[in-house]
């Protein structure tokens with residue numbers, strides 16, 4: 393791809409012009425959604441759905457039950473996904489075709505319409521910002537634009553689904569998992585007010601959905617289910633370890649070192665995949681940090697194993713090192 397590995401850094405979706413990732417471009421030539429997005433949305437959907445089990449009742453009106461043991465397991469897996477997002481911005485999603493459940497389809501469409509909202513708004517930016525934006529929102533350099541694009545995205549999605557009322561629940565859950573992905577990216581990103589943006593944006597989206605429901609364009613039931621998913625997500629965030637998230641790269645190197653040498657190319661394959669489809673700089677920074685920590689404890693057998701695997705991976709990938717920058721990152 394012209395422009396190198398990092399064109400789509402950190403993008404759940406973006407507008408691309410001349411190979412540069414631009415959050416808002418008046419003359420954007422393409423809206424790009426990385427291939428990893430449906431996989432992420434599906435993973436998040438499954439994790440949020442996991443604790444909900446069928447009621448122990450034959451009554452068709454009986455509510456789904458929340459299983460605490462399944463919730464605990466899902467929260468552990470959520471930590472692994474967050475760790476993966478933090479370190480690589482990539483998720484292994486081997487069964488991509490299975491990812492397209494209705495909520496994921498709706499989530500991807502919402503992301504697409506949201507980006508389209510940026511394009512539309514950029515075309516009419518000589519107009520004033522809408523009057524529903526509060527003063528504190530207008531003071532932020534990004535939030536008003538995101539909210540305007542969100543409003544456009546939700547309107548388009550509800551318009552599209554208005555004749556499919558039985559799909560209104562997955563449509564609203566799709567919006568929640570799309571915003572959930574944004575919240576996860578904000579969580580692993582730098583500290584600051586932007587961490588709160590997904591909450592403020594989702595609250596707005598719920599307000600608009602409620603308004604749409606009074607006009608018959610959305611259903612109360614869909615809003616209730618979507619709210620439950622959103623609240624579950626924040627209960628997961630609250631359960632995350634404060635110190636640090638699990639490191640997928642360290643697990644890969646550590647587990648590979650315990651396997652026969654003939655299997656070690658698997659580690660090179662993963663490294664290559666994470667660099668190509670995820671955030672190469674983050675992967676290389678994490679690799680360097682793991683290498684430095686292992687060097688500091690080189691009398692430890694496990695640390696030596698990790699160093700040997702790193703050495704192997706660098707040699708195994710040397711033919712593409714110019715593009716990958718592995719040895720430069722470790723200098």
Ligand SMILES: [Zn+2]
Pocket residue numbers: 506507510537538541
């Ligand atoms: Zn946006």
